[in-house]
Amino acid sequence: MREELHPAIEVVTVALDTGGAEAAVPWIDRAKTTHPALIDAAHLLDELLGIVNVPTGVWIDEQGMLVRPPEPAFPWRARPLPDELLAQLPAITVEQLREAGRMRIDPEAYVAALRDWVANGSRSRFALPPEQVIARSRPRSREASRAAACFELGQHLHRTGHPGDAVPWFREAHRLAPDNWTYKRQAWTLADPLQGATSEYDSDWLTDVRKIGAENYYPPVDL
Amino acid sequence: MITQALDRPPDELERQTGWAVKPQGACRGAVCVPLARPFDLSDLGRRLGMELVHDERHGLWALGPESGARALHSAELPRIVLPDRNGEDFELRSLRGTKVCMIAWASW
Numbered sequence: 001m002r003e004e005l006h007p008a009i010e011v012v013t014v015a016l017d018t019g020g021a022e023a024a025v026p027w028i029d030r031a032k033t034t035h036p037a038l039i040d041a042a043h044l045l046d047e048l049l050g051i052v053n054v055p056t057g058v059w060i061d062e063q064g065m066l067v068r069p070p071e072p073a074f075p076w077r078a079r080p081l082p083d084e085l086l087a088q089l090p091a092i093t094v095e096q097l098r099e100a101g102r103m104r105i106d107p108e109a110y111v112a113a114l115r116d117w118v119a120n121g122s123r124s125r126f127a128l129p130p131e132q133v134i135a136r137s138r139p140r141s142r143e144a145s146r147a148a149a150c151f152e153l154g155q156h157l158h159r160t161g162h163p164g165d166a167v168p169w170f171r172e173a174h175r176l177a178p179d180n181w182t183y184k185r186q187a188w189t190l191a192d193p194l195q196g197a198t199s200e201y202d203s204d205w206l207t208d209v210r211k212i213g214a215e216n217y218y219p220p221v222d223l
Numbered sequence: 224m225i226t227q228a229l230d231r232p233p234d235e236l237e238r239q240t241g242w243a244v245k246p247q248g249a250c251r252g253a254v255c256v257p258l259a260r261p262f263d264l265s266d267l268g269r270r271l272g273m274e275l276v277h278d279e280r281h282g283l284w285a286l287g288p289e290s291g292a293r294a295l296h297s298a299e300l301p302r303i304v305l306p307d308r309n310g311e312d313f314e315l316r317s318l319r320g321t322k323v324c325m326i327a328w329a330s331w
Contacts, residue, residue, distance in 0.1 A: 050294025130298035
């Protein structure tokens with residue numbers, strides 16, 4: 001997508017990874033990125049913009065104004081893996097992929113909207129005025145504020161060599177903000193890279209996705 | 224924002240929230256909210272709806288973002304400086320003059 005639209009637009013990717021460069025760089029290198037590929041080990045963007053899952057896109061115009069708030073951003077639809085490849089994967093990953101296949105995403109519409117904005121700028125119907133950008137960003141309750149503080153403490157303790165002490169703070173963040181998948185997936189991954197059931201947490205990716213229904217995992221994008 | 228002291232504002236307060244502590248109180252743009260004197264972070268948190276949590280064992284405090292409104296208080300991109308894959312800081316504002324599609328992703 002970047003190759004098609006650049007230089008009319010620049011793509012910037014930001015890895016939200018408590019593991020920092022160690023976690024993100026192998027992926028960045030595998031993708032052979034030519035765009036700015038940044039790493040946000042402190043999950044600063046979550047707090048600044050209200051990001052609660054990935055992938056999430058934000059559009060910024062030439063004046064540095066957001067013209068679309070954080071929203072699910074899929075540049076393409078993943079193709080189903082062939083059976084012979086699925087047979088080599090752990091059972092939990094196969095189950096996760098099955099649920100992921102039921103998620104409601106619309107990459108074609110998202111990319112078409114992006115192309116329209118690139119071509120038409122502020123005249124594009126997909127470029128929102130500031131008041132709509134703000135109104136469409138997530139509401140932030142006291143519980144959400146407290147969850148953010150708890151998550152930050154958890155991250156800080158994990159990064160400074162106290163992973164056991166981080167867990168109660170991650171758990172509290174999950175309790176306070178149960179719809180924040182970034183908090184959950186990040187913490188689950190630190191306990192089990194496959195985000196399966198662990199003794200540290202009462203929940204895991206498959207259980208929680210099935211609880212809400214995979215089709216509700218990403219909110220519909222209101223283009 | 225992580226801090227070990229309640230008697231002074233965290234270093235990142237202004238950069239992350241836009242609120243700066245001045246003699247007249249906590250100010251963002253033309254709006255100023257009076258603060259107790261001497262400065263007390265829990266007072267600032269209470270007045271701005273920023274939740275404060277404490278980890279007694281490690282002597283740490285964490286201040287959450289403002290509550291009671293939307294995650295974005297302005298459509299202007301806040302100052303964001305993050306390292307790239309080589310550890311070099313990159314400031315998003317350096318892309319002014321160009322449309323940007325920023326995609327947050329994760330390895331997990």
